[in-house]
Amino acid sequence: MTTTKTAPRDFGFGEDEAMLRDTARKMLSERLPLEKLRTLVAEAPEPVYDKGERAPWDKQLWAEIVAMGWTGLAAGEAEGGSGVSLAGITGMVEEVGRHALPSPLIPTLMASLVLRQAGGAVASQILARIAGGATASLAITNDRGSWEPEDAPLIASDVAGELVLHGDARFVQDAFKADVLVASARLGDKIVLCAVETGAKGLSLEADHIHDLTRDQASAHFVGVRVGAEAIVSRDAELVLEGVWPSLLVLVSADLCGASERLLQTTVDYAKERVQFDRPIGFFQAVKHPLVNAMVEIDRARSLLYYAAAEIDAGSGKAEIAARMAKSAASDAAAFISDRAIQLHGGIGFTWEYGLHIYFKRNLHNQAFLGDGVHQRKKLAELLIGPLSTSPNLDR
Amino acid sequence: MSSTDLTGDQKEFGEYVRRWLTKNAPPPPPERLPITPIEVMTIGQRDYLQAWQRKCYVAGLVGADYPKAYGGHGNTGFQRIANQEMNRAGVPFLINIVGLSMAAPTILQHGTEEQKRKFIPGCLSGDEIWCQGFSEPGAGSDLANQRTSAVRDGDEWIINGHKVWTSLGHFAKWMILVTRTDKTHKYDGLTYFLCPIAGHPGVRVRPLVKITGETGFNEVFFEDVRIPDAYRLDDVGKGWAVAMTTLLAERGASEGAGSGGGGGASAIEQLIDLAKSSWRNGVLAADDPVTRDAIMRRAIVAEGLRQNAKRARVPALCDHPMRLPLQQKLTASEFQQDNARLGVEIAGAHSTLYKRDPRAPHAGYWPLAYLNSYGNTIAAGTNEIQRNILGERVLGLAKSK
Numbered sequence: 001m002t003t004t005k006t007a008p009r010d011f012g013f014g015e016d017e018a019m020l021r022d023t024a025r026k027m028l029s030e031r032l033p034l035e036k037l038r039t040l041v042a043e044a045p046e047p048v049y050d051k052g053e054r055a056p057w058d059k060q061l062w063a064e065i066v067a068m069g070w071t072g073l074a075a076g077e078a079e080g081g082s083g084v085s086l087a088g089i090t091g092m093v094e095e096v097g098r099h100a101l102p103s104p105l106i107p108t109l110m111a112s113l114v115l116r117q118a119g120g121a122v123a124s125q126i127l128a129r130i131a132g133g134a135t136a137s138l139a140i141t142n143d144r145g146s147w148e149p150e151d152a153p154l155i156a157s158d159v160a161g162e163l164v165l166h167g168d169a170r171f172v173q174d175a176f177k178a179d180v181l182v183a184s185a186r187l188g189d190k191i192v193l194c195a196v197e198t199g200a201k202g203l204s205l206e207a208d209h210i211h212d213l214t215r216d217q218a219s220a221h222f223v224g225v226r227v228g229a230e231a232i233v234s235r236d237a238e239l240v241l242e243g244v245w246p247s248l249l250v251l252v253s254a255d256l257c258g259a260s261e262r263l264l265q266t267t268v269d270y271a272k273e274r275v276q277f278d279r280p281i282g283f284f285q286a287v288k289h290p291l292v293n294a295m296v297e298i299d300r301a302r303s304l305l306y307y308a309a310a311e312i313d314a315g316s317g318k319a320e321i322a323a324r325m326a327k328s329a330a331s332d333a334a335a336f337i338s339d340r341a342i343q344l345h346g347g348i349g350f351t352w353e354y355g356l357h358i359y360f361k362r363n364l365h366n367q368a369f370l371g372d373g374v375h376q377r378k379k380l381a382e383l384l385i386g387p388l389s390t391s392p393n394l395d396r
Numbered sequence: 397m398s399s400t401d402l403t404g405d406q407k408e409f410g411e412y413v414r415r416w417l418t419k420n421a422p423p424p425p426p427e428r429l430p431i432t433p434i435e436v437m438t439i440g441q442r443d444y445l446q447a448w449q450r451k452c453y454v455a456g457l458v459g460a461d462y463p464k465a466y467g468g469h470g471n472t473g474f475q476r477i478a479n480q481e482m483n484r485a486g487v488p489f490l491i492n493i494v495g496l497s498m499a500a501p502t503i504l505q506h507g508t509e510e511q512k513r514k515f516i517p518g519c520l521s522g523d524e525i526w527c528q529g530f531s532e533p534g535a536g537s538d539l540a541n542q543r544t545s546a547v548r549d550g551d552e553w554i555i556n557g558h559k560v561w562t563s564l565g566h567f568a569k570w571m572i573l574v575t576r577t578d579k580t581h582k583y584d585g586l587t588y589f590l591c592p593i594a595g596h597p598g599v600r601v602r603p604l605v606k607i608t609g610e611t612g613f614n615e616v617f618f619e620d621v622r623i624p625d626a627y628r629l630d631d632v633g634k635g636w637a638v639a640m641t642t643l644l645a646e647r648g649a650s651e652g653a654g655s656g657g658g659g660g661a662s663a664i665e666q667l668i669d670l671a672k673s674s675w676r677n678g679v680l681a682a683d684d685p686v687t688r689d690a691i692m693r694r695a696i697v698a699e700g701l702r703q704n705a706k707r708a709r710v711p712a713l714c715d716h717p718m719r720l721p722l723q724q725k726l727t728a729s730e731f732q733q734d735n736a737r738l739g740v741e742i743a744g745a746h747s748t749l750y751k752r753d754p755r756a757p758h759a760g761y762w763p764l765a766y767l768n769s770y771g772n773t774i775a776a777g778t779n780e781i782q783r784n785i786l787g788e789r790v791l792g793l794a795k796s797k
Contacts, residue, residue, distance in 0.1 A: 009401050010710045018712040261715075268791045282793030285784070291791060292783045296723055299707075300700035306713060307703040325696045377692035378685070384695060385668055388683050 007314040011306040012087040020084065021091030027068070028099040031061050038355040041102055041213040045352055048213060054176055055213045057102040070105060072131030074112035079124055080131035081112075086247055087309040090254045094305075097258025100362050102214040104135040104177035106255060110248050111136035111182045117244040118193055118234045126180060126195050126233070139169035139183035139196075139220050140241065147370060149241035154185035154222050156192050163187065163194060163227040165202075168219055173369075175205050175218035183222070184237060193237040194227040201225070212365040213358055246323030249370055250308050253323075253330035256366050257302050260334045263341040263359050264294050270345055281344070290340045297333035304329050321383055328376035334363040335373075401706070403473070409460075410477045416455050417485040422448050425488065428751075431761075431768055433493040434563035434775075435612035442525075442567050445491035449522030457482060458490060458654035459520035462500070467517030468653075479655050489655075494564060495519030495526035496653040499572050501645040503590070506630040506638050515570070515590060520653055527568035527593065529559040529616060530639065537781050539574075540582050540636060544618060546575035546589065553628070555591065555598075555621040561775070565601045565614035568593045572642060574635050586635030590627045597621070608767045646776045647725035663735045664695045667742065670757055676744035690738055697731055719790045726782040733769035740766050 032040075040056055047053040065071065073089050075081025089109065096105060112130055115123040130136055142153035154167035165185050172181065181196045181203075196203060202225040208217040234240055268291055271282030281287045308322035316322075338360045342349040349356045371379075402410065425444050429436075436442055452458050457478040462468020482490075490496060500519040503511055518524030535541040544557025555575060565571070571591045578585030593599050598621035603611045630638050671682040671691060681687045704727070707713050708720040739762035740747040749756035750763055773779045787793045 011707070011713070013710060013712055021712075268793065271793055280794045282787070282791075283796055285780070285796055288787035288791075288793050288796060289780070289783045291793070292786045295719070295786065295791065296727060299704060299720060299723065300697065302713070303703035303707045304696070304700055306707060306710075307699070322699075325699055328692075329696055329700060374689065377689050377696075380692045380695065381685075381688035384664075385671065385682055385688055385691065388685075 093254035094258035097255035107137035156185035301329035729772035736766035
C-alpha cells in the first residue's frame with residue numbers, strides 16, 4: 001500500500017484527546033487508587049495462586065466505564081461509538097496502564113479495531129453491541145504461540161454456508177470477561193474471521209494459571225462450533241489482521257508506557273523519602289542515575305507510541321515500522337523500570353503486601369504479549385535491512 | 397517531521413532553504429574535514445568552513461531568528477527549519493559552533509545593547525571565531541571551582557590563569573571566559589567576560605592532542621592579560637548564572653543561532669550499508685541476527701530522538717517542560733557513541749583500519765568516530781553530570797553535591 005498520507009500536527013493529540021485522557025486519569029485515580037487495587041486483586045496470594053481462582057475485578061467500576069462510552073471508542077459513530085482517533089484512544093489506554101485497571105477494556109478495544117478494519121454488516125452489528133456495553137476479545141493465537149495472520153489457531157469447514165470451527169485458540173485475554181470472541185480460522189487457502197459468543201455450543205474456556213493479577217487468560221477450545229452467516233465477519237481476513245496489527249501493538253505499548261511511568265514516579269517518590277546513611281537514597285548516584293536512565297527509556301517509548309498512533313491515524317505506509325519500534329521501546333523500558341523499581345525499593349518492594357508486584361507482573365505479561373522487543377526488532381530488520389541471505393554484495 | 401507541523405511561512409522558508417542548498421552545495425573541501433567543528437585543525441579547513449558559514453549566513457540560514465539590529469534576519473521559528481535542512485542536505489557543518497550555540501545566545505540574554513551590536517554579528521557570520529574558557533585543570537565537573545582570577549584595575553581587569561580543552565582556541569578571536577573575582581564565595585564569586593584571544597598580549601594558546609591523534613583543542617594560559625571593563629558580561633559576581641545560560645544553550649535546549657550540516661546519509665543508513673558490505677569470518681554482517689538486532693536498536697533510538705523533539709513541542713504530552721529538552725545532550729552524545737561502537741563491531745577485522753588505509757570501510761570513519769565520541773560524552777558537563785541534573789531538576793531527587 002503506497003497511499004502515504006501526512007501524519008497530523010502534534011500527533012493528532014489536541015484538546016479533545018487531552019480531555020479524554022484527563023477524564024480517564026481523574027476517574028481512575030479517584031476510583032482505583034493503589035490501595036484499592038491492592039485490596040481488590042491482591043488481598044492474599046492463596047485464592048489465585050493456590051486455589052486457581054480468577055483474580056477479581058470491579059464490575060461496578062466497569063459499569064461506569066461503559067456508561068462513559070470508553071468501550072465504544074473504537075466503534076464508528078454509525079455504530080453508536082465515538083469514532084475517536086487512535087491517538088485519542090492511546091491517551092486513554094495510557095491511563096488504564098497507569099492504574100493497572102483489571103477489566104476487559106483493552107481486549108474489547110482490540111477486537112473492535114479488528115472489526116472496524118474488516119468492515120461490513122456483520123462487523124458493524126457487533127461494533128454496535130460493543131458500543132452498547134458488550135465485551136469482546138481476540139482468539140487469534142495458535143498452539144505454538146504464533147499470532148501471525150496465516151497461523152490461525154482454528155480450522156473451519158464450510159457446511160452449506162455455515163462454518164464449523166475446530167481447534168484451540170491460546171492466550172485469549174480476559175476471556176472469562178468477554179461476551180464475544182473474534183476468532184481467526186483457516187478455511188482452505190483463506191483465513192476467516194468469526195464472532196463467536198463465549199456461551200456458544202461446543203466452545204469451552206479453560207483458564208490459564210497466570211502470574212498477572214490484573215487480567216484472566218484462557219485457552220478457548222472449539223469443538224464443532226457452528227457459525228452462521230450473521231457471525232462471519234470476513235472470509236478473507238489475512239490482510240485485515242496484517243492491517244490492524246500496528247494498532248494492536250499501539251494499545252499494548254500504551255498500557256506499558258502508562259504503567260512504566262507510574263512505576264518511575266512511585267520509585268522516585270520512595271527515593272525522596274527513604275533515608276539511609278542520613279540521606280534520602282535518591283542522593284546516591286547508584287539510585288539517581290538508573291532512574292534517569294529509566295526516564296529516558298520511557299520518554300523514548302512514549303514519543304514513539306504517539307508517533308505510531310499518528311502514522312496509523314494518517315493511513316501512512318510507515319505505520320508498521322513505527323508501531324514495532326514503539327512496542328520494542330515500550331517493552332524494554334517496562335522491563336528496565338520494573339526491575340529497578342523492585343530493586344531500589346529494597347526489601348519492602350519484594351513483599352506481597354506493598355503491591356509493586358502488581359505492576360511488575362502486568363508489565364511482564366505485556367512485554368511478551370504480541371511480541372517482545374527482540375521479536376519486534378526481528379520484524380523491523382526484515383523491513384529495514386531486508387530478508388536474511390538475500391542481501392546484495394555477495395560478490396566478495 | 398511532517399510538514400503539517402509547520403506554518404505557511406515556515407513551509408515556504410523550508411522550500412527556499414532546500415532549493416538554496418541544492419544550488420549552492422559547496423565544492424569538495426581541499427583536505428579531509430574532521431567529523432565535527434570542535435576538531436578543526438588546519439588553516440585550509442578553517443578557511444573553507446568559514447567561507448561556507450558566511451555564505452549560509454548571507455543566505456539567511458544562520459541567525460534566522462536573531463534581531464536585525466544584531467546582524468540577524470529577524471524571523472521567528474525559522475532556525476529550526478534551516479538546521480534540519482542543513483542536516484538533511486549533508487552539507488559541511490558550521491565552524492563557529494561556540495559563537496553560534498553558546499556566545500550569541502548568552503550575549504543576547506545578558507549583554508548590554510552595545511555588546512549585542514558589537515559581538516553577535518561576528519558570531520553569526522563566522523567572521524569571528526569563538527572559543528570557550530570554562531574548564532580548568534581543577535574545574536571539570538566541579539565547574540564552580542574556578543581558579544583563573546580577574547582583578548579590577550580602574551577601567552580594566554587583569555586576568556591570570558589556565559583554561560583547558562579549548563576547542564577552536566587556535567583560531568579564536570574571542571573567548572567566553574569564566575573567572576574568579578571573589579575567593580570567599582564559590583558560586584557568587586564568579587564573573588563572566590568576553591575576552592580577546594588571537595594576538596592579545598599575555599594570552600598563549602598551546603595545542604593539545606586527542607586520543608584520535610588529531611589536534612583541534614588547546615590549553616590557554618593567561619599572564620597579566622588586561623581587558624576593558626566593557627568586555628564584562630552582566631554583573632560582577634553573576635558569572636555562575638551567566639555560565640548556566642551558556643550551558644543550557646550548549647546542551648541543545650533551544651534552537652540557537654544556527655547549527656546543522658555534517659549530517660548526510662543517516663547514521664542508520666550508514667550502519668546498514670556497512671553491514672551489507674562487511675564480511676566477518678566469511679559471513680556477511682547483515683545476515684547475522686545479533687547484528688541485525690543491534691542495528692534495529694540503534695534505529696529505534698534514532699527515531700525516538702526525532703519523535704522526542706516533536707513531542708517536546710506538544711505540551712499536552714509533556715509532564716514537565718524541561719524533561720525532554722534537558723535530555724538532549726545526554727541522549728544525542730550517547731547515540732553517536734553507540735552508533736560508532738556498533739560500526740566498529742560490524743566492520744570486524746576491517747575495523748582495525750584507520751584513516752589513511754585505502755581498504756578502511758568508509759575511509760576509517762568508524763574507529764575515528766568511536767574514539768572521537770568521548771569528546772561529546774565528556775564535554776558540556778559529563779554525562780554523569782547530565783544525569784545528576786536530570787535526576788535533580790526533573791525528577792526532584794536530592795542533590796548529589
